[in-house]
Amino acid sequence: DQQVKQNSPSLSVQEGRISILNCDYTNSMFDYFLWYKKYPAEGPTFLISISSIKDKNEDGRFTVFLNKSAKHLSLHIVPSQPGDSAVYFCAASGNDMRFGAGTRLTVKP
């Protein structure tokens, strides 16, 4: 059962533009959401998180938005840089942790 879905397997943006990665979830018991970033040959690394009591969390170039009524969250990267090219995983937690399948972001110079 895919409780966390990232419907776009890949995304390509130009350097300097905004990258928007999307994630949908089905379980209303999830109350904490995280984004992880993964480079080739490395494990996922934590990027940013948001609690369900908030609708926005910002950390430098990275902002996560949460729309609880739509069970949707998104990660905005602005401005995008070539070093941001990686696979981004969305994760949701409550009584357990579920991951999405990831979106491969490519930022072109």
Next chain:
Amino acid sequence: DAMVIQNPRYQVTQFGKPVTLSCSQTLNHNVMYWYQQKSSQAPKLLFHYYDKDFNNEADTPDNFQSRRPNTSFCFLDIRSPGLGDAAMYLCATSRGDRRGYQETQYFGPGTRLLVL
């Protein structure tokens, strides 16, 4: 300053031949997790240890076992690997608490298992 270490990075085994993957951590985290990730799929939690308490996911096959002899080390044993067990196996740690999974997880680089 490696934090979560997985050995080996690549493991080749034969169909039905037991294999053990290892994970160690220098973070002194009380929770350790094992995930299986197949190509283009989400990491799937197999089980986790909260200190010495073992927590198995309901759909984890009996073929997969785990040991945690101390805080720093955790092993994944696959008793009789099948072709379908070929995947990336990720170990992760977190401080964790019994209320849920609201702690950041720190992942190792993974071990890619190939079953011949």
